[in-house]
Amino acid sequence: MKLVSKKTNRDIIHRNISIIVGIVVNTILAFLTYHFGLPIYLDTVGTITVSAIAGMFPGILTAVLTNIICSIFNENALYYSIINVLVAVASAWFISRNLTKKKSGILLYTIVVAFIGGVLGMCTQWLLVGGPQFDDVRDTARLISPGNGVLFFLATLLVNFGLNIVDKGLSTALAVFAVKMIPPARRHAIKNSGWKQTPPTKYELGKVNKDSGKSSVQGRVSLMLAALAICLTLVVTCISIKLYYNNAKKEYETNAINAAKFVSAVVDGDRIEDYIKEGKEVEGYLETEQLMYHIRDNAPGVKYLYVVKINQNNCTYVFDLDSEDTPAMQPGEQTPFEEAFEQYIPTLFAGEEIDPIESDDISGWVLTAYCPIKNSLGETVCYAGADVSMELLSDYAKDFLIKTLLILSGFFVLILGYGFTVSGYYIVYPIKCMTECAKEFIKGNVEQTSLDKSVKRIKSLNISTNDEVQELYESVCKMEEDMTEHVRDIRHYADATAKMQNGLIITMADMVENRDSDTGAHIQKTSAYVKIILEGLKAKGYYADKLTEKYMADCVMSAPLHDVGKINIPDAVLNKPGKLTDEEYAIMKTHTTAGKKIMENAISTVSGENYLKEARNMAAYHHERWDGKGYPEGLYGEVIPLSARVMAVADVFDALTSPRVYKPAFPLEKALSIIQEGSGTQFDPKCVEVFMGNLTEVKIILKKYNNQDY
DSSP, X not given: OHHHHHHHHHHHHHHHHHHHHHHHXXXXXXXXXXXXXXXXXXXXXXXXXXXXXXXXXXXXXXXXXXXXXXXXXXXXXXGGHHHHHHHHHHHHHHHHTTTTSSHHHHHHHHHHHHHIIIIIHHHHXXXXXXXXXXXXXXXXXXXXXXXXXXXXXXXXXXXXXXXXXXXXXXXXXXXXXXXXXXXXXXXXXXXXXXXXXXXXXXXXXXXXXXXOOTTOHHHHHHHHHHHHHHHHHHHHHHHHHHHHHHHHHHHHHHHHHHHHHHXXXXXXXXXXXXXXHXXXXXXXXXXXXXXXXXXXXXXXXXXXXXXXXXXXXXXXXXXXXXXXXXXXXXXXXEEEOOGGGGGXXXXXXXXXOOOOEEEEETTXXXXXXXXXXXXXXXXXXXXXXXXXXXXXXXXXXXXXXXXXXXXXXXXXXXXXXHHHHHHIIIIIHHHHHXXXXXXXXXXXXXXXXXXXXXXXXXXXXXXXXXXXHHHHHHHHHHHHHHHHHHHHHHHHHHHHHHHHHHHHHHHHHXXXXXXXXXXXXXHHHHHHHHHHHHHHXXXXXXXXXXXXXXXXXHHHHHGGXXXXXXXXXXXXXXXXXXXXXXXXXXXXXXXXXXXXXXXXXXXXXXXXOTHHHHHHHHHHHTTOOTXXXXXXXXXXXXXXXXXXXXXXXXXXXXXXXXXXXXXXXXXXXXXXXXXXXXXXXXXXXXXXXXXXXXXXXXHHHHHXXXXXXX
């Protein structure tokens, strides 16, 4: 384990080094293209390389950190982090599915990342600066579409997409060259350095992912992380916008108040009436107006700057500066009060100060600050007014919102990728792999070798998350190992019990056989023939639904008991050397019913032993005939239990080929001829077919027990 740990730590270090190198390469190439004003970026070479070597999350991390560093010399770089991140995601996706093995796959990949960089990149430029960032792109787009509408926008997308084909094509080529410089074994080790268990093969990984349902842990974790990331992004964005708007509004309000105060300081209150009557002809008017322009130009956010005299029903302009969208009011012109100011008219008319007023009327959405202008007697003669455009402030807030979302989008994917990676390595895949091993363990509960293999498989996972998942893993390993050993012990006991049962069966059968002077090795031979016939039927596919491994084992085990009923037959009848009379034959036939009764008594005593049921069938019905002319019940065809039909062939064949006190053994050819003639009348044709088809094995049994060569 120490060797594995050292190897894993080394791989993690190499992975981190690859990320650092990728960031450095991206930054250097981005700086060079920015410094020389090239219309390409080359800031994704390291991102593509790291994604290919280390996987998706290291690629995303490389992308985000690259744009953070590049923002030092390019103030807009941070807003494009989502573009670099999406390139990392696309790179990892294509590579993980081996789509870049062929030239067509590389071409498709280049088109996809060029679309990400070209189309999404140009959309970002329009959001940030209202058009193409590079003059070359703008000029080329003008050749395609001279206007400024939608067609020009589409033209810029097309031109930028073409440039990104070059940019991303060159970046991909450099990345492919960098990847090939790294030995495949080292690349494989770096990519697998994040696993907290033995890395699964592609087949195992595919099987785990395929077997996962829609309600998997990974799905829930992914949904939770996505929801948290979205909520976090929205909360941060909303708070940022609110803080920005409130701070900007407060700053602009302060600027408006200060501008109004400065104007009140430069306007001569004793000459207000002269300014109103004679306007710009009055000495000092133009100089004062120039000072007001200077004040407005140095007051960020102030759009309108003016001086008005408050009358009973209206206001008279003394000074009013030109603005971009409205001409200046001339001295002496009067305008009615706007609705928002009506409640403040008495206060203004009294010459008192008022707080800034926010209104949306003739002048648009503005914030107005008034400062009284006094004459030499200390009387308020007019007011200096400064208006801040709230629409402009709103536009700034929207611009701030766009920039915030662009910045957070890259970090959003980074957080999401980190969550997916950590949850996958620490929770999802360890649990999934444990689940698959547990399923294999459950399926292998019949065969001991399967159980041992399952235990070995789960131990080979080597899950080392150092948390509750590892504790669960160790507990599952211990449980499966203990259960396997318990099953092994049970199997030993079961084998011993089965051997004891077989011994009892053979002993019981021998007791019956020893009373019959003519049945030497009869139970051994018939059992062997039964096994040959059953295996032949299974090989042919006959009675497939019946011939399970257990059923066949039960039949072979039960075969020695087929004549157990003979224990009730008197010796005089059982061992009579001559032909039996009708009365004696009737007594002999009762061994079938007697055997059935003995087996049913045994079944009722030993419940659950299924092989005794076949012993009962063999004992009761092995003298039934296929044509229904047998005994004791005259059953016919497949109504006769299969085990009894098999035993009928085995029993008759052994009787024909074995000597009796009343007859010698028939030659093999004669015995086989009699068996063949009985097919379809005395015997099940399928049983005869497979018996005749396995004569080589039949001859081996005859040679073993009859000491004759055939």
